[in-house]
Amino acid sequence: MNNRYYITTPIYYVNDAPHIGHAYTTLACDVIARFMRLDGREVMFLTGTDEHGQKVEKAAANAGVAPQAFTDKVSQNFRSLAQRMKYSHDDFIRTTEPRHIKASQALWKAIEASGNIYLGAYEGWYSVRDEAFFAEEELVPGPGGKKRAPTGADVEWVKEPSYFFKLSAWQEPLLRYYEQNPLAIQPDSRRNEIVSFISGGLRDLSISRTSFKWGIPVPGAPEHIMYVWLDVLANYLTAIGYPDTDSPTFKRFWPADVHVVGKDIVRFHAVYWPAFLMAAGLEPPRRVFAHGWWTVEGEKMSKSLGNAIDPNVLVDRFGLDALRYFLLREVPFGNDGDFSQAAMIQRINSDLANDLGNLCQRSLSMIQSYFAGVLPKPEHLSDRDKTLLEQASMLHQTVAASVSRQALNDALQEIWRVVSDANRYVDSEKPWTVRKTDAVRAGTVLYVLAETVRQIALLLQAFIPDSAGRILDQLVVPADQRTFAARSSQLVSGVTLPKPEGIFPRYVTEETGAAK
Numbered sequence: 135m136n137n138r139y140y141i142t143t144p145i146y147y148v149n150d151a152p153h154i155g156h157a158y159t160t161l162a163c164d165v166i167a168r169f170m171r172l173d174g175r176e177v178m179f180l181t182g183t184d185e186h187g188q189k190v191e192k193a194a195a196n197a198g199v200a201p202q203a204f205t206d207k208v209s210q211n212f213r214s215l216a217q218r219m220k221y222s223h224d225d226f227i228r229t230t231e232p233r234h235i236k237a238s239q240a241l242w243k244a245i246e247a248s249g250n251i252y253l254g255a256y257e258g259w260y261s262v263r264d265e266a267f268f269a270e271e272e273l274v275p276g277p278g279g280k281k282r283a284p285t286g287a288d289v290e291w292v293k294e295p296s297y298f299f300k301l302s303a304w305q306e307p308l309l310r311y312y313e314q315n316p317l318a319i320q321p322d323s324r325r326n327e328i329v330s331f332i333s334g335g336l337r338d339l340s341i342s343r344t345s346f347k348w349g350i351p352v353p354g355a356p357e358h359i360m361y362v363w364l365d366v367l368a369n370y371l372t373a374i375g376y377p378d379t380d381s382p383t384f385k386r387f388w389p390a391d392v393h394v395v396g397k398d399i400v401r402f403h404a405v406y407w408p409a410f411l412m413a414a415g416l417e418p419p420r421r422v423f424a425h426g427w428w429t430v431e432g433e434k435m436s437k438s439l440g441n442a443i444d445p446n447v448l449v450d451r452f453g454l455d456a457l458r459y460f461l462l463r464e465v466p467f468g469n470d471g472d473f474s475q476a477a478m479i480q481r482i483n484s485d486l487a488n489d490l491g492n493l494c495q496r497s498l499s500m501i502q503s504y505f506a507g508v509l510p511k512p513e514h515l516s517d518r519d520k521t522l523l524e525q526a527s528m529l530h531q532t533v534a535a536s537v538s539r540q541a542l543n544d545a546l547q548e549i550w551r552v553v554s555d556a557n558r559y560v561d562s563e564k565p566w567t568v569r570k571t572d573a574v575r576a577g578t579v580l581y582v583l584a585e586t587v588r589q590i591a592l593l594l595q596a597f598i599p600d601s602a603g604r605i606l607d608q609l610v611v612p613a614d615q616r617t618f619a620a621r622s623s624q625l626v627s628g629v630t631l632p633k634p635e636g637i638f639p640r641y642v643t644e645e646t647g648a649a650k
């Protein structure tokens with residue numbers, strides 16, 4: 135088995151205040167990174183901030199400060215969010231760091247040395263908000279007869295000397311790459327979009343600007359600064375030591391296993407990026423996975439609508455694990471989703487409080503009250519006992535397959551199928567009645583339940599780490615027995631379990647008035 139795993143988030147524009155859309159991308163990567171670590175892989179999980187470009191330069195000017203001072207201040211918002219969300223990233227990169235300036239200039243030189251860069255002049259439409267060039271035919275009509283980018287952003291006419299990347303030369307190699315590696319862009323719908331975009335013909339790409347200053351100077355031509363997407367994409371190489379391609383870290387982690395990105399930035403990652411890499415003699419990433427967008431109560435989230443949801447507020451109100459669970463369970467990863475407090479409360483109450491919370495609480499409480507907290511010894515195992523135990527121990531295999539496809543919502547559904555089976559098992563085995571006539575049988579049932587909960591909690595550590603950790607604490611599972619490799623060892627009968635505490639509170643909604 136390949137024992138390393140390199141996963142990245144997009145790095146965030148510092149000028150925006152972080153909202154749940156940003157929190158979502160990193161959260162999904164965090165789950166995958168934690169899962170892979172628990173599964174014994176050596177993981178590199180990278181996130182950070184994108185700090186150059188015209189958009190940031192303008193935002194700094196509006197704030198009346200120098201761009202560096204501006205980015206030093208606002209990038210802190212993303213670092214604070216990362217702390218609050220307890221992301222397990224191994225590195226937080228900022229594109230204004232010297233290591234990144236060095237790496238992106240080295241990437242430029244490698245592309246140049248291969249004959250893929252030439253000097254020309256750019257004349258055309260540019261959208262500062264998207265930091266992207268658009269062809270005339272891509273523009274859409276906007277208010278007042280003005281043309282707009284397909285994303286709805288304003289465009290301006292730009293005319294300046296510029297270096298170009300020979301993207302047109304990479305059309306065939308890219309198509310070949312995607313034909314040979316059909317999973318290199320996921321989901322399939324995104325791959326089809328990108329393949330048809332490439333098949334439609336690629337124009338050479340303007341990769342330097344001269345009309346503003348806030349960026350990385352082009353090596354040997356400092357009056358030009360590098361196009362911000364070439365600068366920022368290079369971050370994925372910087373963090374593993376580029377340009378030192380002989381270093382053990384670089385050799386170990388490149389190519390990246392997956393770049394997780396939002397659907398709006400697939401073209402940069404799945405067309406420009408692999409072409410830059412191939413031109414520089416480097417392998418393209420193994421996969422680009424594009425997730426969907428969150429709307430809020432049916433509306434696009436935006437500063438101007440004032441409806442952007444601050445993840446900090448949700449963590450304060452519902453707790454971090456509830457937010458993690460909701461965002462990953464509510465929509466299949468790859469689809470769009472709509473955020474509403476009512477939907478979140480509904481999920482928390484039904485899946486966390488009712489299904490998982492009840493399973494843990496009643497199993498552990500019965501051990502407490504019928505066996506004075508001492509984990510009973512299983513005696514003769516019935517077919518039903520064996521079936522449930524087997525389902526629980528097989529769960530790792532199905533969940534691991536889903537996580538490696540980034541199908542996080544499938545993974546949670548698979549886990550919850552066993553949670554439901556275990557709840558049905560308690561209902562039909564009725565240990566509260568059986569114990570009056572057959573304490574040994576009741577003890578066996580409770581052991582089977584505790585063991586099932588252990589298997590479930592082991593896997594859930596990747597998704598809801600604090601809560602899963604507390605469940606394992608209540609089962610007295612030692613710290614060194616919490617990796618997935620330990621799933622084959624079993625709970626030890628005779629151990630005294632602490633008095634169980636409820637882990638998932640229920641919430642009252644105004645609409646339902648459901649009991650707390």
Ligand code: MSP
Pocket residue numbers: 143144145146147150154155156158159184366367394395396397398399426427428429435
């Ligand atoms: N700086 C670039 C990325 C460079 S990566 C080499 C960028 N930054 S961003 O801050 O605008 O967006 C970062 C990520 O947040 C993107 O993946 C984007 O899709 C995601 N989201 C922003 N708003 C979102 C929602 N409303 N919903 C889900 N994700 C969203 O693009």
